[in-house]
Amino acid sequence: xxxSFSLIVDANLKNEAFIRNSLASFILPLNPxxxxxxxxxxxxxxxxxxxxxxxxxxxxxKIYIDCxxxxxFVEIIIKDHGVGIDNxxxxxxxxxxxxxxxxxSGMGFTLMETFMDSLDVLxxxxxxxxxxxxxxxxx
Amino acid sequence: MEIxxxxxxxxxxxxxxxxxxxxxxxxVRMSLDKVLADLNFVKNAVVVLDFSNVTFMDSxxxxxxxxxxxxxxxxxxxxxxxxxxxxxxxxxxxxxIYSLMPLTGK
Numbered sequence: 001x002x003x004s005f006s007l008i009v010d011a012n013l014k015n016e017a018f019i020r021n022s023l024a025s026f027i028l029p030l031n032p033x034x035x036x037x038x039x040x041x042x043x044x045x046x047x048x049x050x051x052x053x054x055x056x057x058x059x060x061x062k063i064y065i066d067c068x069x070x071x072x073f074v075e076i077i078i079k080d081h082g083v084g085i086d087n088x089x090x091x092x093x094x095x096x097x098x099x100x101x102x103x104x105s106g107m108g109f110t111l112m113e114t115f116m117d118s119l120d121v122l123x124x125x126x127x128x129x130x131x132x133x134x135x136x137x138x139x
Numbered sequence: 140m141e142i143x144x145x146x147x148x149x150x151x152x153x154x155x156x157x158x159x160x161x162x163x164x165x166x167v168r169m170s171l172d173k174v175l176a177d178l179n180f181v182k183n184a185v186v187v188l189d190f191s192n193v194t195f196m197d198s199x200x201x202x203x204x205x206x207x208x209x210x211x212x213x214x215x216x217x218x219x220x221x222x223x224x225x226x227x228x229x230x231x232x233x234x235x236i237y238s239l240m241p242l243t244g245k
Contacts, residue, residue, distance in 0.1 A: 013162040020195075038195075038226040045197040049161045103168070103206040107198035107234055114233065 004068035011052045011061040011080065020044045023067055023076065030072045031139040039115035040074065040135060046108040047078040047131045053099070055082025055129055072137040081128040088121050142170050151178065152187045152221075158195040164203050171207050175214065184216045187243065190223035200227075201234045208239050219243045 005026055009015045020041040027040060044065075051063045064079040085091050091098075092113070097106035113119045116133040124130050140163035141156045151174060159167060171186075178184045188204075190196075204218075211218055222244040223231060231237060 013160075016160050016162050017158055017195075035226065041195065042197050042226065042230070045160055045195070049197065049199060053161065103164075103202040105198045105201035105205060105234060107201050107230075110233070111198050111230065 002068060002070040004066065006067070007065040009063050009065070011056045011059075011063050011082075013052060015063075016045055016048050016052075019048050019063075019065060023065075026067055027069070027074060027137065030069065030074075030137045032137045033139060036135070036137055036139070040076070043112040043115045043119075043133055043135075044076060044078070046112050047076075047133070050108055050129070050131070051078065051080040051082060053102075053104075054085070055080040057083065069137075072139070074135050074137060076133045078131045078133075079124065079128060081124075081126070084123040084127060084129055085121070088123070092121065140166055142167065144174065149181055149183050150185045150187060152189055154189040154192065156192045159193055159200040159203070160195060160197055161199045164199050167203055168206070172210065175207075175211055175216070178216055179214065181216075184214075185219060186211065186216060187219045187221050188240075189221045190227055191221070193224065193227060196223075196227045196230060198230070198234075201230065201236065204236060204240065205234075212239075 023044050024037055024041055061080060061082055066077040068075050090096055092109040094110045095106040097104040112133060116135045118134045120132040122130050140159060143154045145152045208218055218240040220240050220242050
């Protein structure tokens with residue numbers, strides 16, 4: 001049976017640990033391996049950092065997280081109403097960053113792609129970015 | 140995040156405790172850069188970053204490390220990475236960190 005939860009949180013760096021640990025708590029009953037759990041925590045942290053640092057550029061806003069699970073197949077959707085991404089293809093290239101001066105590595109999307117089974121990134125019609133990630137938990 | 144420092148001759152060990160993410164990054168930057176200023180007059184200085192007790196790190200940590208490498212390298216201070224947990228080790232390898240800051244202790 002499908003199971004899901006949603007969170008709406010302020011785009012505040014303080015919430016990063018709360019969000020990734022909430023996701024981890026939701027997934028824990030599926031008996032993931034430590035690596036699977038860490039993969040999801042890392043991917044989620046990357047997406048949330050993008051919302052705060054790029055989407056809202058450090059300003060105020062909300063982040064919307066929808067997570068569902070069915071037969072240990074986990075789907076995570078993270079949305080913001082920020083500025084969006086000019087060139088998604090470019091943004092997904094390893095080491096590409098628009099904020100090199102702020103010591104950014106440009107590895108965010110690469111890590112999401114590597115640690116999850118699938119990653120979709122799109123600009124929302126009403127502004128902002130939608131990131132959808134899935135992962136099958138094998139345990 | 141908390142960092143504890145220990146000095147032995149020319150080697151300074153910085154032991155990191157907790158999560159290294161966007162929230163804690165600024166503290167890590169400031170703390171390590173303060174060390175850099177203190178090490179200015181130490182000959183052949185080596186900084187060992189002990190990751191044994193780092194509970195989480197994402198790509199923000201990679202950005203922090205690469206920028207510290209650049210700053211420290213300019214002063215001829217080398218950095219070594221000690222004993223990162225498996226997930227952090229994977230991220231370090233993906234970013235090619237060990238070619239700049241060698242892995243020790245594993």
